[in-house]
Amino acid sequence: MWFPLFINFENKKVLVIGGGKIAAKKIGKILEYGANVTVVTENVVEEGLLQLENVKIENNRKIENDKSEIEKLVKGYFFVIVATDNEELNQNIAEICDSNGILVNNVSSKFKMNAMFGGIVKNDEFQIAVSTGGKNCRRSRAMKSEIQKILDKIEK
Numbered sequence: 074m075w076f077p078l079f080i081n082f083e084n085k086k087v088l089v090i091g092g093g094k095i096a097a098k099k100i101g102k103i104l105e106y107g108a109n110v111t112v113v114t115e116n117v118v119e120e121g122l123l124q125l126e127n128v129k130i131e132n133n134r135k136i137e138n139d140k141s142e143i144e145k146l147v148k149g150y151f152f153v154i155v156a157t158d159n160e161e162l163n164q165n166i167a168e169i170c171d172s173n174g175i176l177v178n179n180v181s182s183k184f185k186m187n188a189m190f191g192g193i194v195k196n197d198e199f200q201i202a203v204s205t206g207g208k209n210c211r212r213s214r215a216m217k218s219e220i221q222k223i224l225d226k227i228e229k
């Protein structure tokens with residue numbers, strides 16, 4: 074069951090595994106919330122990542138599907154985003170994080186993770202997060218645009 078919780082990311086150690094399009098999208102979102110991001114990837118596909126001054130990147134590092142290596146890698150992180158294009162690897166890393174008490178988001182699954190992103194609508198007073206619990210994240214778009222209209226007209 075997915076409980077909506079607001080988490081303070083300020084200076085929290087976040088590890089992103091994979092440096093592609095989806096990794097970049099997720100990193101863009103959490104940087105706005107003050108996260109301290111490290112990326113470990115075989116290749117940086119999304120070159121924009123290299124321009125981000127406050128993101129540490131360990132490039133040319135392929136993560137093997139090996140439990141003890143993965144445990145060593147994720148140890149000490151508050152939150153891990155698994156964003157490779159290898160679904161099996163992503164799932165194994167997600168399971169290892171979960172069993173070690175680490176929050177983990179898995180971009181290649183609808184539910185095999187313990188933390189998922191919601192769609193976000195915000196102004197300087199409110200933020201509203203929308204989730205379908207993995208059932209159909211594309212539906213969030215219509216909901217977000219209706220919420221945006223409410224935010225635009227609510228009295229300040």
Ligand SMILES: C[C@@]1(CC(=O)O)C2=NC(=C\c3[nH]c(c(CCC(=O)O)c3CC(=O)O)Cc3[nH]c(c(CC(=O)O)c3CCC(=O)O)/C=C3\N/C(=C\2)[C@@H](CCC(=O)O)[C@]3(C)CC(=O)O)/[C@H]1CCC(=O)O
Nearest residue numbers: 180181182183189190191192204205206207208209210213
């Ligand atoms: C909230 C939002 C935040 C964000 O990630 O941005 C989000 N996905 C968004 C957009 C989006 N996601 C995808 C596309 C199509 C891109 C394309 O068509 O190319 C688009 C549209 C777009 O990008 O506009 C594809 C996709 N998504 C997931 C998978 C894996 C799978 O289904 O197995 C695949 C590959 C499916 C495939 O390949 O078939 C899985 C997840 N996506 C989630 C969240 C979590 C569930 C949240 C929920 O149920 O509500 C969850 C479970 C995990 C997570 O990622 O945390 C954002 C909402 C809209 C917004 O805010 O505008």
Ligand SMILES: NC(=O)c1ccc[n+]([C@@H]2O[C@H](COP(=O)([O-])OP(=O)(O)OC[C@H]3O[C@@H](n4cnc5c(N)ncnc54)[C@H](O)[C@@H]3O)[C@@H](O)[C@H]2O)c1
Nearest residue numbers: 091092093094095096114115116118135136157158180181
């Ligand atoms: N959650 C979402 O919102 C969403 C949206 C679209 C797609 N997806 C899914 O996300 C996944 C990633 O998509 P993408 O477009 O970012 O892919 P991509 O090919 O752009 O990026 C994959 C990245 O993973 C790295 N990588 C692969 N194997 C690795 C390993 N063993 N060790 C270290 N790094 C490794 C690659 O070097 C690359 O940087 C796909 O499975 C896709 O289906 C998720």
